[in-house]
Amino acid sequence: MIRRDFALSALRGLITPRDLLVAVYQSCFDWLALCPRDLNYVSTGAMGQASSHALGLAIGSPERQVIVLDGDGSLLMNLGSLVTIATVRPQHFLHLVFENGVYEVNGAHPTPGTGHVDFAAMAIAAGYQKAVCFSELEAFEAALPALLAADGPVMAVLKIIPGKAYPRDYAYIHSAAAREKFRAALNHNDG
Amino acid sequence: MSASVEPGHTAPPDGEAIIAQLKEAGVGVIVSVPDIVTSDGLLWPISKDLDFQLIRVCKEDEGVSICAALSYSDTRAVLLMQQTGLMDSLNAIRAIAMDYHQPVCMMVGLQGKAPGETVLGSASYGVRIIPPILDAMALTHVGIETDTDTPHIAPAINSAYETGDALCFLIGQSPVWTGESA
Numbered sequence: 619m620i621r622r623d624f625a626l627s628a629l630r631g632l633i634t635p636r637d638l639l640v641a642v643y644q645s646c647f648d649w650l651a652l653c654p655r656d657l658n659y660v661s662t663g664a665m666g667q668a669s670s671h672a673l674g675l676a677i678g679s680p681e682r683q684v685i686v687l688d689g690d691g692s693l694l695m696n697l698g699s700l701v702t703i704a705t706v707r708p709q710h711f712l713h714l715v716f717e718n719g720v721y722e723v724n725g726a727h728p729t730p731g732t733g734h735v736d737f738a739a740m741a742i743a744a745g746y747q748k749a750v751c752f753s754e755l756e757a758f759e760a761a762l763p764a765l766l767a768a769d770g771p772v773m774a775v776l777k778i779i780p781g782k783a784y785p786r787d788y789a790y791i792h793s794a795a796a797r798e799k800f801r802a803a804l805n806h807n808d809g
Numbered sequence: 810m811s812a813s814v815e816p817g818h819t820a821p822p823d824g825e826a827i828i829a830q831l832k833e834a835g836v837g838v839i840v841s842v843p844d845i846v847t848s849d850g851l852l853w854p855i856s857k858d859l860d861f862q863l864i865r866v867c868k869e870d871e872g873v874s875i876c877a878a879l880s881y882s883d884t885r886a887v888l889l890m891q892q893t894g895l896m897d898s899l900n901a902i903r904a905i906a907m908d909y910h911q912p913v914c915m916m917v918g919l920q921g922k923a924p925g926e927t928v929l930g931s932a933s934y935g936v937r938i939i940p941p942i943l944d945a946m947a948l949t950h951v952g953i954e955t956d957t958d959t960p961h962i963a964p965a966i967n968s969a970y971e972t973g974d975a976l977c978f979l980i981g982q983s984p985v986w987t988g989e990s991a
Binding site for chain 1: 870871878908913
């Protein structure tokens with residue numbers, strides 16, 4: 619199993635200033651603590667919608683790398699988005715699914731199918747170009763550069779355990795300031 | 810705003826005129842789950858129109874998010890769906906369009922509404938509850954009932970993107986297609 623903050627730290631080392639990153643729930647809170655940046659898209663609003671927001675960003679900015687930090691419980695709410703994304707086929711699209719088997723911020727109740735659902739297989743069946751699953755940090759770190767460079771959409775499922783507990787700043791992720799910061803940065807860097 | 814029906818005027822909206830309004834407003838992306846009210850007069854023609862990128866989604870709430878995200882790059886989009894999809898997407902609309910104040914523009918076919926009846930006076934429960942629900946959400950809605958309503962589309966979309974206010978067109982009568990074969 620991979621500590622989530624260690625996986626996010628590995629990603630932090632490879633993300634470029636123009637990349638668009640969409641994050642939800644605890645992965646979002648951890649990422650904001652580890653890698654605060656204006657092009658973090660954190661206002662996804664409704665549970666499960668991260669992948670769809672990310673697709674909209676990818677359609678609007680097709681030359682940019684889009685990275686989604688999704689959760690297993692969240693993705694279960696929007697499985698159809700896998701098919702939609704695969705159909706649009708954004709070229710620079712890395713969908714990271716942090717699988718812990720629970721609704722972590724809603725009392726840690728188990729998700730349906732905990733331990734039996736194969737998200738990577740679902741992504742391939744939906745039409746993703748590549749999908750892999752990691753349970754060891756070293757393997758994820760070694761594969762990450764190639765995953766970012768691969769033709770998308772690509773999914774990587776990470777079997778995770780919580781790491782350091784970062785604060786859950788809901789007020790910020792739902793704030794107009796967070797959205798305006800992203801909008802300004804996107805259009806400032808749009809060249 | 811509710812659907813306007815001029816006494817004695819029942820000519821259905823023209824799909825070609827609606828599409829012209831979408832283009833006039835700078836809409837380049839249509840996100841859709843098929844709807845029988847708008848299928849022949851709008852969605853099939855749009856699917857063959859190279860001026861639009863058509864994104865076929867599996868579920869309508871995906872489209873709410875896609876349209877909102879596109880607005881960050883000032884890419885104008887319309888989510889085309891049936892009122893059943895609207896109802897299924899209310900939480901996404903509540904959060905992403907309304908709480909976040911983002912210009913999500915929707916075009917909704919009112920399946921089950923009979924020609925000549927008003928939306929609020931529809932015999933269909935699923936139709937007549939739509940305006941009060943949108944009113945409760947403070948979501949602006951514009952009725953597209955006849956061909957005299959279609960010129961309202963481009964100004965309403967322009968206003969939505971200028972103000973950030975979400976917008977919902979209610980298509981009360983199937984648009985006819987008089988253009989080239991759809």
